[in-house]
Amino acid sequence: MCPMQPLAQLDREAWRFINSVSVITVCVDGVVNAMSAEWCAPVSLKPPLIGVFVGEERFTRPLIERAATFGVSLLAEDQAWIGRACGRYSGRAVNKIEAFRIPIEPAHYIEAPLIAGAAAQFECRVVDRRAYGSHLLVVGEPLRAVGNPAKRAIAYSRGRFYALGTEIPVDESVLEAQLLEGERR
Numbered sequence: 001m002c003p004m005q006p007l008a009q010l011d012r013e014a015w016r017f018i019n020s021v022s023v024i025t026v027c028v029d030g031v032v033n034a035m036s037a038e039w040c041a042p043v044s045l046k047p048p049l050i051g052v053f054v055g056e057e058r059f060t061r062p063l064i065e066r067a068a069t070f071g072v073s074l075l076a077e078d079q080a081w082i083g084r085a086c087g088r089y090s091g092r093a094v095n096k097i098e099a100f101r102i103p104i105e106p107a108h109y110i111e112a113p114l115i116a117g118a119a120a121q122f123e124c125r126v127v128d129r130r131a132y133g134s135h136l137l138v139v140g141e142p143l144r145a146v147g148n149p150a151k152r153a154i155a156y157s158r159g160r161f162y163a164l165g166t167e168i169p170v171d172e173s174v175l176e177a178q179l180l181e182g183e184r185r
């Protein structure tokens, strides 16, 4: 068996986390930008809240610091290229949506567009912001949340995109038996 090894450098390459891939869209004073985010996840069910962590060097950072709303589009299996385009290039240098012809559609409640054809889309109102080291956590309440049942979200780990693989079955009856045995002891 391969022994555990110290994660000497806690950077993206060293981490073993697996995340979904969202594209965060913002529109402030007519400037529209789209940024890939793997650090984007639900933070509460009641009320529904979504959090995204935005690094200090991102062009998105000063925009989302001022934005009242933002969009979250969960990328689907045919959209890894969008994750790469919006995650490798900065809106500071290029209008990514135009240059890469990113498919967008207007949102219902927010100014920023959403990624068309995504697995799910959320239109969020900013309810909180808090800086944690290099990243700013922006928490949003979805004003509208829609999903496409025909599309599957993708995963991202250590710089690569993946489709979800084989389900790993868990035998619940073994757990229940262990629980009963523990109670008897």
Ligand SMILES: Cc1cc2nc3c(=O)[nH]c(=O)nc-3n(C[C@H](O)[C@H](O)[C@H](O)COP(=O)(O)O)c2cc1C
Pocket (backbone or CB within 6 Å): 021, 033, 034, 035, 036, 037, 038, 039, 040, 053, 054, 055, 056, 057, 058, 059, 060, 061, 083, 084, 086, 087, 088, 089, 090, 091, 092, 156
């Ligand atoms: C798949 C993927 C996920 C990423 N996730 C995040 C993230 O969660 N937070 C973040 O700040 N940057 C993340 N990045 C890096 C930014 O997307 C990248 O620096 C991007 O160029 C920033 O765009 P902007 O300068 O236009 O805001 C990610 C990059 C990729 C490719």
